[in-house]
Amino acid sequence: MSADQLRRALVRISHEILEQNERPVAIVGLHSRGVELARRISDLISSIEGVEPDFGTLDPRLYRDDSDSASIKPVVPSEITFPVDDRAVVLVDDVLYTGRTIRAALDAIRDFGRPSSIQLAVLVDRGHRELPIRADYVGKNVPTARGEDVRVMLEEVDGTDGVTLLRQSEAIAYGGGQG
Amino acid sequence: MARTRAATTTPERLRGQSGNTENETTQASPVAHRKPGEARPNQPPMFGGLSGSRRNVLDLDDFSKEEIEHILQSADGMNEVLSRDVRKTPTLRGKTILTLFFENSTRTRVSFEQAGKVLGADVINVSASASSVSKGESLLNTVRTLEAMKIDVLVMRHPHSGAPYYVASKIDAAVVNAGDGTHAHPTQSLLDLYTMRRHLGDIVGKKVTIIGDLHFSRVARSDVWGLRKMGAEVTVCGPPTLLPYGLRPGTEQADSAAFTGINVVDRVEEALEGADVVMALRIQQERQDSGNLPDLREYSKLYGINADRLALASPGALLMHPGPMNEGIEISSEVAHGAQAVIEEQVSNGVAIRMAVLYMLCARSRGGE
Known part of the structure; x- marks a missing residue:
């Protein structure tokens, strides 16, 4: 996925979010790359509609039921400064894989209030779900094998935009990958 | 007049002094009050300087800079949890933390208790004066008895320097030193x-x-x-x-x-x-009866x-x-x-730091190595 394709996918997702929601939504990015994607979607929505949506960040790590990567990265503060009660909240993440991160995020957001609905936007859906979770807005469906890894690179973090599929051997060398 | 002390002691010499030959990969950790020949708990070397393999928190001498950094950063996230209206996460649900204090303490014990509870763990508090310790039970028997009741983390304060090291070498639960004698906190x-x-x-x-x-x-x-x-x-x-x-x-x-x-x-x-x-x-x-002051x-x-x-x-x-x-x-x-x-x-930051420490230790034991 090239930088242009990535940008167009986000533009489309932003339009879809507006189309599906009559009332203003709140955009919440999941750490770490989901936050950058959420910020872009939020910017796109405000440039389309002229109104800036509420924006927040969430680190669901404290709510995970597996700790494969739990302690590798430090816990980051979540920032949700607006009331989420009776709001439509759109969670944004880079890759949807097992669904466990999203399950944790659903629990996490509940500690901030009771949204009227929670929707999910992801840049890449790579399949292999382990939980009954699906995305409402998908940038691109990428069929993968379990041993492979999807690497999302963003200007803000990695200096460049794009999505690459790492084959098994490359995935091990890269050492990343979580759902 | 200022005197600057330069490091004159080599790690080899320190290892020799402490009689620690069983684990040469352990960073030399000169502990002024550790008794000669007393075994150090067998701590595996850090994985890339990050947590994940740390069993105990006994002193900072065997922490890498990266590991300290990691805990300090996580404490930011923990502080955010503490600032919420609902201060509770399910992170350590099903984990049991036991605080065992052989010395009086208010802030440290409550701080650990609060940290554990906010993260969803069960916290049991034992103070030595109100326990079977006062009936003459040995330290080792006390902690083994407590461990037999399934605890994951033992937070311990003891008037003798080195006591948590001894306990850590004898039990499977993670040990956190909440103050040992004049040695470490x-x-x-x-x-x-x-x-x-x-x-x-x-x-x-x-x-x-x-x-x-x-x-x-x-x-x-x-x-x-x-x-x-x-x-x-x-x-x-x-x-x-x-x-x-x-x-x-x-x-x-x-x-x-x-x-x-x-x-x-x-x-x-x-x-x-x-x-x-x-x-x-x-x-x-309480430590000034020797006439130093x-x-x-x-x-x-x-x-x-x-x-x-x-x-x-x-x-x-x-x-x-x-x-x-x-x-x-x-x-x-x-x-x-x-x-x-x-x-x-x-004091407030103490809760966040202890949450980060407990999270680090429990995430490991939950991870199924």
């Missing part, structure tokens, strides 16, 4: 580092002056480890009789490699000059931190104290509650 050091960082940003090159009873202070010992690892400049000042062996005039360095590379200053005014952080230590009256009034006059002395430090310098304070002895009431004091914030 690692979570206090972490919360001190964290508090400094929140106010000063990076603490590399910052001048931290520690004043008071360094001989009996486990807080100072762990603080020096943490501060030196994070790159701060450390100056200590106190009555010569209350300096640790190795820093007193005329004693050899060898016993106290924890104190290498720090400045020892005789006059408190000189020690305070240009300090970014002033830390007053508690005069521990003849008179509290004299101590207060010569070393007590008051407004005049605090004015010698950098403008806006932080005033810290590990608590509980003896107001009017090591610190005047005026400055203890003044604008520069961050003493209460230290």
Whole structure:
């Protein structure tokens, strides 16, 4: 996925979010790359509609039921400064894989209030779900094998935009990958 | 006059001294009060300097800079949880934390209890005075009995230096040292580092002056480890009789490699000059029966931190104290509650730091290695 394709996918997702929601939504990015994607979607929505949506960040790590990567990265503060009660909240993440991160995020957001609905936007859906979770807005469906890894690179973090599929051997060398 | 001590002790020599030959990969950790031949708990080497394989938190001497950094960063996330309306996460659900205190404590014990409970763990508190310890049960039997009831983390305070090391080598549960004798108090050091960082940003090159009873202070010992690892400049000042062996005039360095590379200053005014952080230590009256400190009034006059002395430090310098304070002895009431004091914030940050520490230890044991 090239930088242009990535940008167009986000533009489309932003339009879809507006189309599906009559009332203003709140955009919440999941750490770490989901936050950058959420910020872009939020910017796109405000440039389309002229109104800036509420924006927040969430680190669901404290709510995970597996700790494969739990302690590798430090816990980051979540920032949700607006009331989420009776709001439509759109969670944004880079890759949807097992669904466990999203399950944790659903629990996490509940500690901030009771949204009227929670929707999910992801840049890449790579399949292999382990939980009954699906995305409402998908940038691109990428069929993968379990041993492979999807690497999302963003200007803000990695200096460049794009999505690459790492084959098994490359995935091990890269050492990343979580759902 | 300032004397700077250079590191003269080699790791090899220290290892030899401590009789630790079973695990050569363990970083040499000179512990002034560890008994000769006493085994160190078998801590595996860190995985890439990150947590994930750490079993116990006994002192900061075997922490890497990256590992300390990791805990300090996580504490930010934990502080955010503490600032919520609903202070509860399911992170450590089903985990049991036991605090076992053989010495009196309010803030440390409550801090650990709060940290565990906010993260969803069950916390059981045992104080030695109200337990079978008072019936004469040995330390080992006490902790083995408690462990048999399925606990995941043992938070322990003991009047004897090294006691948590002994316990950690005998049980499977993770052990957190909440203060052992005059040796170490690692979570206090972490919360001190964290508090400094929140106010000063990076603490590399910052001048931290520690004043008071360094001989009996486990807080100072762990603080020096943490501060030196994070790159701060450390100056200590106190009555010569209350300096640790190795820093007193005329004693050899060898016993106290924890104190290498720090400045020892005789006059408190000189020690305070240009300090970014002033830390007053508690005069521990329960440890002062050996006659090292003849008179509290004299101590207060010569070393007590008051407004005049605090004015010698950098403008806006932080005033810290590990608590509980003896107001009017090591610190005047005026400055203890003044604008520069961050003493209460230290207590709040303690909860966040202990959450980060418990999370690190429990995430490991949950991860199914």
